[in-house]
Amino acid sequence: MSTAGEGLPPLPTLMVVPTGVGCRVGGFAGDALPAARLLAGASGCLITHPNVLNAAALYWSDPRLHYVEGWALNRFAAGDLALAPVRRQRVGLVLDAAVEEPLRLRHLQVAQACGASLGLPIGPVVTTEKPLGVTLARGSSGASWGTIQAVDALLRAGERAVAGGATAVAVVARFPDDPDPGALEAYRHGEGVDGLAGAEAVISHLLSRHLGVPCAHAPALAPLPPDPRVDARAVAEELGHTFLPCVLVGLSRAPDLVPVPLAPNGGGRVLWRADQLGAVVAPAGALGGEAVLACAERGTPLIGVTGNPCLLQVDGAALGLPVIAASSYAEAAGLVLALREGLALETPALRAAPLA
Amino acid sequence: MTPPLEHLELVLDAAPGPLLPQVRRLLAERLGPDAEALRWAITGLSSASTPGPTRLTLEAVVLRSPL
Numbered sequence: 001m002s003t004a005g006e007g008l009p010p011l012p013t014l015m016v017v018p019t020g021v022g023c024r025v026g027g028f029a030g031d032a033l034p035a036a037r038l039l040a041g042a043s044g045c046l047i048t049h050p051n052v053l054n055a056a057a058l059y060w061s062d063p064r065l066h067y068v069e070g071w072a073l074n075r076f077a078a079g080d081l082a083l084a085p086v087r088r089q090r091v092g093l094v095l096d097a098a099v100e101e102p103l104r105l106r107h108l109q110v111a112q113a114c115g116a117s118l119g120l121p122i123g124p125v126v127t128t129e130k131p132l133g134v135t136l137a138r139g140s141s142g143a144s145w146g147t148i149q150a151v152d153a154l155l156r157a158g159e160r161a162v163a164g165g166a167t168a169v170a171v172v173a174r175f176p177d178d179p180d181p182g183a184l185e186a187y188r189h190g191e192g193v194d195g196l197a198g199a200e201a202v203i204s205h206l207l208s209r210h211l212g213v214p215c216a217h218a219p220a221l222a223p224l225p226p227d228p229r230v231d232a233r234a235v236a237e238e239l240g241h242t243f244l245p246c247v248l249v250g251l252s253r254a255p256d257l258v259p260v261p262l263a264p265n266g267g268g269r270v271l272w273r274a275d276q277l278g279a280v281v282a283p284a285g286a287l288g289g290e291a292v293l294a295c296a297e298r299g300t301p302l303i304g305v306t307g308n309p310c311l312l313q314v315d316g317a318a319l320g321l322p323v324i325a326a327s328s329y330a331e332a333a334g335l336v337l338a339l340r341e342g343l344a345l346e347t348p349a350l351r352a353a354p355l356a
Numbered sequence: 357m358t359p360p361l362e363h364l365e366l367v368l369d370a371a372p373g374p375l376l377p378q379v380r381r382l383l384a385e386r387l388g389p390d391a392e393a394l395r396w397a398i399t400g401l402s403s404a405s406t407p408g409p410t411r412l413t414l415e416a417v418v419l420r421s422p423l
Contacts, residue, residue, distance in 0.1 A: 018397065071394070139363060139415040141399035147361040147417075202361060202417050205394045288398025288412070290376070297374045318401045318410070319375060 010044030010064075011278035011340035014077065014295060018286045019051045019070065020144035020197035023310040025283075025329065027194060028187070028233035030055025030246065035329035039281060040064040042333040043340060047083065047272070049073050050204070050216045050250055051197065057240035059249045067250040069215050071205035072257050077280075077291035079298075082271040083255035089214060090121040091251045092166025094157045094207075098131035098174035099220045106241040107172050107220065114248045122248060124164035128153040132173050136180075136199050142311045146199020148173065154203065155210045168214040168251040172244060173203055175219040188224070188238075190231030193311065214254035218243040279303055279339055281332050287321060288314035296321045301339060303332045361394070366414045367402070379414065387418060394419045 015036055017026030026032030032052045040046035040062055047066045053059065068076060068083065075081040093111050095104060114120045133149030148154060154171070161169050175196055178184055186192035200217045207215040223241065230238055237243060258271060280295040284304030287296070296302045304316055304323040316323030324345060326332035338345055345351070368375075368382050375398075383393050393416040400413035 021399075137363065139399065140365060141413070141415060143397075143399060143415060145363055145395075145415070145417055147363075149360075151360040151419075198417075201395060205417075206419070209394065286397075288414075290379075290396065293376045293379075297376050312397075312399055314398050314401060318412075319398070320372070320410075 008044070008340055011336060012045045012047065012272055012276050013039060013043035013336055014073075014277055014280040014291065015039055015046055015048040015052060016073070016280065016282040016289065016291055017052050017308070018283070018289055018310070018312075019201045020194055021286055021310045021312050022142070022193040023283055023286065023308055025308040026052055027310065028190070028231065029236035030058060031233035031236075033060055036065060037062065038329060038333045039336060042337040043279070045272075047073070047076070050247065051201075053250055054216070054218075054243070054246040055236040056243040057245050058236045059246035061249055061253070063253075067214070067216070067254040069204050069208045070201055071208040072214070074290040074294075075257075077274050077294040079274045079294070080260055082258040082260055082273045084258050084269045084271050085255050086253065088121065089168035089252055089254055090123070090166055091248050092123060092161030092164060092169045093125045094154070094161055094169060094171040095125065095127050096132045096171075096173040096220065097128045097153075098133075099172060100174075103220050103222070103241070107244055110242050110244040110248065114245065118249065120248060120252045124161055124166065126157045126160045126164070128157040132203075134173050134175050134199055134203075136176060136195055138193075138195075142193060144193050144195050144198035146196075146202055148199075148203060148206075151206060154206060158207045158211050158215070162211055162213060166213070167256075168254055169207060169211060170244065170247045170251055171203060171207055171215065171217050172220050172242075173217065175199070175221055177222045188227060188230045188234050190233060208257075212257055212259070214251050214257065216247045216251055218247045274298065279336050281305065281329075281336070283308040283310055284323065284325065285313045285315050286310050287316060287319055287323070288312070293319070303335050305329060305332050360420055362418050362420060364416045364418050366416065368398075368412045368414060370410045370412050375412075382414070383416065391418050391420045393417065
């Protein structure tokens with residue numbers, strides 16, 4: 001019995017599902033993870049970002065899935081960083097001083113449990129010198145974004161974590177509870193945009209850019225009242241007291257970030273570079289981000305998934321990019337496997353019209 | 357005090373050819389040397405069916421404070 005791609009070298013593939021733009025798949029609570037697992041199986045090596053893989057208390061650890069925060073992913077795609085796979089990371093934990101008891105204790109217990117039950121090296125735990133002051137907002141497109149007031153406190157805390165031995169950093173910021181009740185209700189019921197996601201990306205981008213190590217973020221929030229109507233794609237965020245377990249697991253084997261000018265031969269380490277990517281997979285209407293543009297303009301085959309609409313309509317025609325259309329992630333995985341097998345995608349057998 | 361982070365919307369009248377260098381040039385011109393776009397994306401298209409350059413809308417989160 002053989003498995004997909006067995007005997008073939010991996011086809012490193014980048015999967016992007018932009019954060020905070022209401023993607024039908026991946027716009028909720030790690031709900032693009034099944035698609036990522038399939039693409040990892042097809043490619044043998046899938047590089048993607050926490051928004052795809054984080055499902056709060058749920059996670060999936062697979063040696064073919066590589067967890068790279070969005071700022072680092074953009075720099076990787078642009079050719080500024082290489083990725084070096086590692087056996088493990090020691091994950092430091094930065095807690096926003098605004099996280100109150102008993103929510104703080106819940107997060108500390110996640111760190112303890114990941115150590116005791118999963119065997120992950122966690123620590124040190126650092127608290128910011130002052131509350132980070134997270135605020136949430138929307139752009140005119142409807143995409144979520146946000147800011148923090150105490151950028152310096154976040155970065156200093158990250159520095160202390162690294163000085164204390166962390167090789168990757170998880171950060172937990174206290175987010176406003178229910179700032180837009182209508183939008184939150186819509187999100188819980190499978191409509192609209194994740195109002196937290198844009199601010200989360202800003203926080204993790206700041207820390208990754210400053211520290212140069214794998215970073216990711218989990219928001220701290222008061223629990224919501226139970227609701228039997230919560231959409232299955234969002235329900236992972238309703239299961240526990242924190243969103244932190246997936247972040248600690250994801251970072252525990254996240255690849256190192258290696259600046260390309262400093263690593264001409266990588267010191268003997270295995271390195272992945274953007275020019276080794278064999279495909280990039282993204283929602284067909286959200287192709288205007290830095291990582292996708294950098295790959296497409298380098299000539300990496302770009303697979304646009306039309307079955308994952310979002311509130312943007314920035315497609316290949318709008319941008320003048322050649323796009324291989326896939327109606328679903330299952331079809332995208334087939335295309336990735338075909339590329340890995342060396343098949344010509346225009347072969348009639350692969351592009352047969354559907355039966356009437 | 358200038359906030360460390362702010363959200364900007366920019367318009368790019370895109371010429372034929374690769375977009376990424378054009379976006380980077382626009383960001384550098386608009387932000388100057390003491391700021392950088394922490395995150396950006398093309399989020400809209402204003403004139404797909406009209407003659408002339410394609411007008412694209414970008415949204416960016418800008419880091420203003422030197423750190």
